[in-house]
Amino acid sequence: MAKKNTVPKKPTKAPAKKVAAPKPVKKPAAKLAVVKRPKERVLITGAAGFLGSHLCDRFLKEGYHVIGMDNLITGRLKNIEHLFKREDFEFFHHDVSTFVHVPGDLKFILHFASPASPIDYLKIPIQTLKVSSLGTHNLLGLAKAKGARILVASTSEVYGDPKVHPQNEEYWGHVNTVGPRGVYDEAKRFQEAITMAYHTYHGVETRMVRIFNTYGPRMRLNDGRVLPAFIGQALRGEDLTIFGKGNQTRSFCYVDDLIEGIYRLLLSDYAGPVNIGNPAEITIKQFAEEIVKLTGTKQKLVYKPLPQDDPMQRQPDITLAKKLLKWQPKVSRAEGLKITYAYFKSLSAKELHEKDHNSFEGYVRK
Numbered sequence: 001m002a003k004k005n006t007v008p009k010k011p012t013k014a015p016a017k018k019v020a021a022p023k024p025v026k027k028p029a030a031k032l033a034v035v036k037r038p039k040e041r042v043l044i045t046g047a048a049g050f051l052g053s054h055l056c057d058r059f060l061k062e063g064y065h066v067i068g069m070d071n072l073i074t075g076r077l078k079n080i081e082h083l084f085k086r087e088d089f090e091f092f093h094h095d096v097s098t099f100v101h102v103p104g105d106l107k108f109i110l111h112f113a114s115p116a117s118p119i120d121y122l123k124i125p126i127q128t129l130k131v132s133s134l135g136t137h138n139l140l141g142l143a144k145a146k147g148a149r150i151l152v153a154s155t156s157e158v159y160g161d162p163k164v165h166p167q168n169e170e171y172w173g174h175v176n177t178v179g180p181r182g183v184y185d186e187a188k189r190f191q192e193a194i195t196m197a198y199h200t201y202h203g204v205e206t207r208m209v210r211i212f213n214t215y216g217p218r219m220r221l222n223d224g225r226v227l228p229a230f231i232g233q234a235l236r237g238e239d240l241t242i243f244g245k246g247n248q249t250r251s252f253c254y255v256d257d258l259i260e261g262i263y264r265l266l267l268s269d270y271a272g273p274v275n276i277g278n279p280a281e282i283t284i285k286q287f288a289e290e291i292v293k294l295t296g297t298k299q300k301l302v303y304k305p306l307p308q309d310d311p312m313q314r315q316p317d318i319t320l321a322k323k324l325l326k327w328q329p330k331v332s333r334a335e336g337l338k339i340t341y342a343y344f345k346s347l348s349a350k351e352l353h354e355k356d357h358n359s360f361e362g363y364v365r366k
């Protein structure tokens with residue numbers, strides 16, 4: 001019998017084994033690694049001085065690692081001693097008029113080292129010339145090598161005894177190169193020129209602030225500037241000395257306002273000079289009267305001859321800063337003076353009675 005043509009059976013598949021779905025393995029929760037980004041580093045020269053110390057505080061508050069540098073010629077470690085315990089602050093005791101070496105990266109350099117009061121620069125004229133010329137050159141070189149942005153502290157003194165009022169950045173100034181103030185004014189004018197040259201020739205990112213009279217805690221009581229001089233005299237029970245008739249004008253900016261303006265300028269993209277100051281102008285006589293009222297002193301105002309080349313008018317035109325930086329001063333003179341007076345009152349009797357710097361006479365060139 002013929003075999004039935006049987007259709008070969010399809011090979012039967014082995015029944016698929018049920019494979020249990022893999023159980024999710026419980027791994028210990030991965031810890032998120034906290035990667036600490038190194039802080040950006042800022043070099044501040046003149047760190048132990050009045051403005052430099054306030055800049056250190058501000059940049060630390062903004063989260064930077066601050067390297068302060070100072071040779072302590074007019075500054076005091078007391079101004080920055082509260083920072084020494086911090087890991088994000090370093091201090092180099094160094095004269096920036098000699099070669100400046102800073103290991104590691106730098107994001108910003110702020111060059112604030114320079115004697116700043118007329119008595120200081122009469123006393124140390126050569127160092128004053130060197131720090132804004134050789135010192136600025138050294139720091140521009142450092143900025144170039146590190147690819148850092150540098151801001152230099154210029155001054156309203158570049159306008160000299162001005163023939164334009166108020167002074168705007170277009171005004172070229174009226175300076176006596178060989179007068180007693182020439183050592184400061186001309187050094188600062190050179191500083192601006194070399195800073196601009198490094199910008200145009202080497203492409204270094206540069207900023208320049210022209211600072212007008214600034215005041216606040218950590219000024220030296222005996223540095224010869226009018227505000228601490230008046231308050232010091234009032235606190236010691238001495239008469240308040242006015243140089244000249246007292247009709248020369250000044251405009252005083254509170255330090256917090258200035259620091260805010262500098263911070264904004266540094267972060268801006270403007271390489272030309274910018275005035276930062278408070279346009280509220282007052283005569284020196286009116287100012288002395290304000291100090292008498294503030295301190296309650298019973299002393300009188302006495303008059304001495306005006307020092308050579310003392311500027312008769314000082315008032316910043318801050319139109320550019322307002323437009324460029326959206327900045328203008330906020331602290332009134334009454335408010336700022338109250339804080340500053342409280343600071344001076346808290347000083348020791350020793351500091352109050354330090355005689356060094358008390359008068360111009362000892363430092364006038366023979």
Ligand SMILES: NC(=O)c1ccc[n+]([C@@H]2O[C@H](COP(=O)([O-])OP(=O)(O)OC[C@H]3O[C@@H](n4cnc5c(N)ncnc54)[C@H](O)[C@@H]3O)[C@@H](O)[C@H]2O)c1
Pocket residue numbers: 045046047048049050051052069070071072073074075076094095096097111112113114115116117131135153154155156210211212213214215
């Ligand atoms: N305070 C103001 O009203 C005012 C106005 C215009 C310009 N400025 C400028 O601001 C800057 C700071 O002024 P300030 O009022 O804080 O004066 P300041 O005297 O209190 O501070 C200057 C600091 O620079 C240091 N210094 C000077 N020469 C140095 C050098 N060769 N190397 C290292 N450190 C040196 C001093 O020891 C001091 O600590 C200066 O460049 C000044 O010209 C200040």
